[in-house]
Amino acid sequence: MNQKVNKKHEILKASMKIFALKGYHNTKIEDIAIEAGIGKGTVYQYFESKIQLFEEMVLYYIESYKEEIVEIIDENISLEEKLLKVANKNSKHVAEHFDMAEKIDVRENIISNEMKSKMLRKKEEIFSILECAIDQAIENGEVRNDLDKEVVISTFFGAVNVYCAGRYQRNNTMKAYVDPTPVVMFLMRALNK
Structure with missing residues (x-):
């Protein structure tokens, strides 16, 4: 570099x-x-400005996160193991960045509409990566073949984030690790044949 x-x-x-x-x-x-x-x-x-720095920081963070997800999904392991690793990564990210999320009020419209569109595209890229992992798991017979992948991925991220953030808030354990395994195990039971 x-x-x-x-x-x-x-x-x-x-x-x-x-x-x-x-x-x-x-x-x-x-x-x-x-x-x-x-x-x-x-x-x-x-x-050029604080807002440009802030927006580029957000994109930098999302791109770094996406690269970590790609590394996990590329591993030759089961879908359950991939989801556990992604959930663990997500839990650590929630802990590391929970303070910022609390301090930045989304209603303030700090982020431009153009930036919001870029963030949405990055989110869609991450979802697409996980879709490929689910397709592979279906092909390998690991999970049911009648899954709505968008629902699975949205449920996965939503459940992990809410579970971990809730634990951080209740226990005041910022920067501490919250094990998301129960969420992944629950989801895998729903995905299995």
Whole structure:
């Protein structure tokens, strides 16, 4: 990775930490620069504004997450094992980014409609990756062949996210791991023949 791309990634990683800590409105570019170990002016060499940095950070995060999902789905393991690994990855992501989700009020319309469309396309890419895994599981006879894959995937992500987020809130265990295995086991019972 060249130095310019690496510097941009460092800024994006620092921004994730600072936006999570302070929220969008309380974050200053200066805070991100300090976290990244660079000058404020360097941030502006890569990003024109705080909103552009925020939106690119969101896309960077989603793309990184997607790459992790692809690695799991490409493994030569059963659908159940893949879903467990994805659920575990999701649980860790919920823990790591729960603070940011709580601090950024979606009603504030910080994110542009164009950005929302990009995020939706990324979500569809992730769903498509999981659809392929379900198709393979159907072909291998691991699960029923009459499944509505969109319902399965939506249920999977929704259940894992709500289960983990609920545990974090109830137990005040931010940054702690919540085991999503019960959710995956429940879902697999519904998918089996």
